[in-house]
Structure formats: structure tokens, C-alpha cells
Amino acid sequence: MTVLYVLDIDDFRPLAVAAAADPAVTVGRRGPYLEVSAAGPIAIDRAATGCRNAIWYSSVAAVRGGRIARWDRDGMLIEPVDSGE
Amino acid sequence: MTLSHVVRGVDHAAFPTFAPKETIHFYRDVLGFPVVHATCALGWGPAQHPDFIHFFFDIGQGDRLAFFYYFGVEPYRDGAVPELIARARHLALHVETEDDLLEYRRRLDASDWPCELQVRHETVESVYVTDPNGYLIEFARPLRAITREDDIDADLSVDALLAVADEERPSLERFYQIKAELIAERYAEEPARVSLV
Numbered sequence: 001m002t003v004l005y006v007l008d009i010d011d012f013r014p015l016a017v018a019a020a021a022d023p024a025v026t027v028g029r030r031g032p033y034l035e036v037s038a039a040g041p042i043a044i045d046r047a048a049t050g051c052r053n054a055i056w057y058s059s060v061a062a063v064r065g066g067r068i069a070r071w072d073r074d075g076m077l078i079e080p081v082d083s084g085e
Numbered sequence: 086m087t088l089s090h091v092v093r094g095v096d097h098a099a100f101p102t103f104a105p106k107e108t109i110h111f112y113r114d115v116l117g118f119p120v121v122h123a124t125c126a127l128g129w130g131p132a133q134h135p136d137f138i139h140f141f142f143d144i145g146q147g148d149r150l151a152f153f154y155y156f157g158v159e160p161y162r163d164g165a166v167p168e169l170i171a172r173a174r175h176l177a178l179h180v181e182t183e184d185d186l187l188e189y190r191r192r193l194d195a196s197d198w199p200c201e202l203q204v205r206h207e208t209v210e211s212v213y214v215t216d217p218n219g220y221l222i223e224f225a226r227p228l229r230a231i232t233r234e235d236d237i238d239a240d241l242s243v244d245a246l247l248a249v250a251d252e253e254r255p256s257l258e259r260f261y262q263i264k265a266e267l268i269a270e271r272y273a274e275e276p277a278r279v280s281l282v
Contacts, residue, residue, distance in 0.1 A: 005264075030274075053205075061264065062262075063258075063262065
């Protein structure tokens with residue numbers, strides 16, 4: 001399971017919203033975080049988030065079961081990794 | 086046990102200067118920081134630099150920025166300090182509003198030390214300038230309030246940093262993994278599905 005955590009505040013919530021555009025993605029809450037999960041990759045289109053530069057590049061709180069394969073000015077792709085769990 | 090937290094901000098931050106004239110001009114005349122104290126010491130310092138002046142500028146709320154000028158000492162600038170280190174070490178002064186930030190920018194731009202960079206960071210917008218001594222000075226105004234969520238996240242981040250710093254090859258990727266484990270551990274209950282529509 002690929003999991004991305006973002007803090008559930010106005011700045012970072014748009015990432016979870018954008019990720020949830022993919023029906024394979026579910027969003028839950030853990031404490032102050034939104035937990036964005038998918039069996040496969042999680043892709044986020046930067047334009048859909050409307051995040052300005054500093055917000056975009058500080059948006060990731062944590063990642064489990066995956067690695068950030070791409071995180072550039074246009075988007076983010078988190079690919080699943082075999083964590084051996 | 087929680088340690089009591091009774092410090093109250095900055096009393097003063099002090100730096101050496103070999104350019105007292107430019108320093109006074111920059112802080113007092115360009116930025117408008119009042120001079121609030123100066124200690125003039127004849128023969129008080131160690132043998133290599135017995136005579137000095139330690140002068141202070143008010144940087145608001147009673148906090149002060151101070152400089153030491155040592156008489157008879159050859160100007161020194163450490164050219165070996167990498168740019169990364171020189172820029173990471175900086176003093177950020179707080180202003181409350183965008184108008185205040187732009188006012189300091191205006192003062193800088195009208196001087197021999199114009200603003201070098203204005204940028205909107207995550208939670209502050211900043212104006213940067215290098216002072217006559219080569220020290221990086223920032224003015225920052227808040228873009229939003231810092232919330233309890235930010236504090237919780239910061240706590241988990243430093244816990245993850247402590248853990249990753251112990252590893253043979255610390256990386257941000259490992260940091261994210263460790264922090265995710267800490268989040269899952271701390272909030273172990275099954276996450277409630279949320280609707281973001």
C-alpha cells in the first residue's frame with residue numbers, strides 16, 4: 001500500500017483532493033494528517049492543487065510503502081515499493 | 086518532565102564588524118534602527134585587541150543587534166566559508182504586515198544596499214539583503230498563523246530527524262518513511278475515511 005501523509009490544513013489539503021481524483025485513491029484521517037492511500041501509485045497534478053511554489057515543495061509530511069519517484073514543478077508521483085512488511 | 090520555558094526572545098545578537106561607518110549608516114540611517122547603547126572599552130579586551138566599541142541597534146520589542154569594532158585589528162573575512170553556509174547563517178527580523186515589509190524594502194532599494202530577493206515561503210514572505218559586513222539579513226512577515234497542527238507536525242519531524250540522523254546514510258526518503266511510521270504509531274486507530282468533495 002502506498003501512503004502519503006499531508007497535514008490537514010488549507011495549504012496542503014488540496015494535494016489530497018487532487019490525489020482523490022483517482023478512484024483508486026482513498027483518503028482517511030490520522031490525527032492532524034490526511035492519509036492518502038492507494039494499492040498502486042499516487043499521482044498528483046500540481047495545477048489541480050493550485051499550490052504556489054513554497055507550499056508545493058513543502059507539502060509532503062511523510063510517505064510509507066512508497067517512494068517519491070517524481071516531484072517537480074508540474075506534479076508528483078509516488079510509486080509503491082516492496083517494504084517487506 | 087516538561088522543562089519550564091521562561092526565556093523571552095533575543096536580548097542581543099552580536100557580530101564583529103570591520104566597517105563601522107558603513108554599518109552605522111546601513112542600520113541607523115538606511116533602516117532607521119535607533120542606536121541604543123554603546124560600550125567603549127579602552128584596554129579591556131585581551132592583549133591582541135584591547136580597545137573596542139560594542140554598539141547596539143534597537144531591532145524592536147527591546148531586542149538588539151550589536152556589533153564589535155576592534156581597534157587596530159586587520160579586517161578579516163573568511164573566504165573559505167562556502168556559499169551554502171554563508172547564506173544559511175542569517176538573522177531574520179520580524180515585521181507584522183505586508184506594508185511594513187514593503188517599507189523596509191523601499192528603504193533598502195533607495196540605498197546602496199538594495200533588496201536582493203523577495204520571496205513567499207511557506208509561512209512567511211521575506212526580503213533579503215546582505216549588510217555591509219557580508220551578513221545576510223532577512224525581513225519576514227507572517228503569511229498565516231502557525232497552528233497546533235503545525236506544532237504537532239514539527240514535533241514528529243524532529244523525532245524523525247533524530248532517528249534518521251543515527252542512520253549510516255541519512256536521506257529525506259528515509260526521513261519520510263520514519264515519520265510515516267511515527268504518525269501511524271501515534272495515531273494507531275484505523276483512519277476514518279474522509280470526504281473531500
